[in-house]
Amino acid sequence: MRLTVLKVLAGATVLLSMAGRAAEMPMMDHGRMMMDMRGHMVMGQNTDQLPDGCREISENVKLTVHAGHRHAKSYPGTIFGYSEHEWKVEPCARVTVNLVNDDNVRHQWMLHGLPEDLYPMGMFHIEVTGPGEVTGTFIAPPENKTYLVHCDIAQHTEKGMKAQLIVGKGSGILPGIPGVSDDLVSASGHAGLSTAPETEIGSSLFSGMVVLGFVAGILGAPYLFRWAGMRFFGMSGKDLNSYFFNRMTDLFCLFVRLFVSLWRRLAWTRRPV
Numbered sequence: 001m002r003l004t005v006l007k008v009l010a011g012a013t014v015l016l017s018m019a020g021r022a023a024e025m026p027m028m029d030h031g032r033m034m035m036d037m038r039g040h041m042v043m044g045q046n047t048d049q050l051p052d053g054c055r056e057i058s059e060n061v062k063l064t065v066h067a068g069h070r071h072a073k074s075y076p077g078t079i080f081g082y083s084e085h086e087w088k089v090e091p092c093a094r095v096t097v098n099l100v101n102d103d104n105v106r107h108q109w110m111l112h113g114l115p116e117d118l119y120p121m122g123m124f125h126i127e128v129t130g131p132g133e134v135t136g137t138f139i140a141p142p143e144n145k146t147y148l149v150h151c152d153i154a155q156h157t158e159k160g161m162k163a164q165l166i167v168g169k170g171s172g173i174l175p176g177i178p179g180v181s182d183d184l185v186s187a188s189g190h191a192g193l194s195t196a197p198e199t200e201i202g203s204s205l206f207s208g209m210v211v212l213g214f215v216a217g218i219l220g221a222p223y224l225f226r227w228a229g230m231r232f233f234g235m236s237g238k239d240l241n242s243y244f245f246n247r248m249t250d251l252f253c254l255f256v257r258l259f260v261s262l263w264r265r266l267a268w269t270r271r272p273v
């Protein structure tokens, strides 16, 4: 009992001192990651280190991005969104992003595919929990490339928080970006059915199969994941390895048996009379 009280007191002291320090320092800086007690975070901040291939900063760009459900209204089938879903900058631009969260939940502006020597896991990532704003800066690499920007909170990407940053000429358009690329799920809710090409019988049959497979995959995936969750929950990495090794061995044995029986049958039909 006494020990519990002591533990609670110790915990409270640590929390209070952390809160006190957070009030003194708006942002705690851990190298490339900064966060404060209000749930504001900047990861992969880079204001001055030039990526390989950049000789100087080409331009300074300031983006203000609002995030929230009100920005999803113009895109049927989405629930969350950004005020813009596409931005264009020059190669080697220094980009300062001001993310304004208009919702009461957590939202992120997470950019993927940056060089990993400058950005941990190739990411520049800022986030705000609840209403508020945060600002972070990164420097774009010299290549023409299209980068994925999204909110990685569960289901937010699927529900519309997906965007692209085009550096230079870019490298194409990413799929499923509200207002930019064709919606993966149309307003009627049928995945891609409206866009299936019907040029030749062969290709329409093929695309029909692809669409059927796609729909089956989408419908089946939750069940597969649920089954996998129930089947593998609580298993250690070692258990999983041995499970998959055993299944692979079973599969291999099955193929060997099939091959042997096929070969026997062929040998039987071809034996000299």
Ligand SMILES: [Cu+2]
Pocket (backbone or CB within 6 Å): 080, 106, 107, 108, 151, 152, 153, 156, 161
């Ligand atoms: Cu979000």
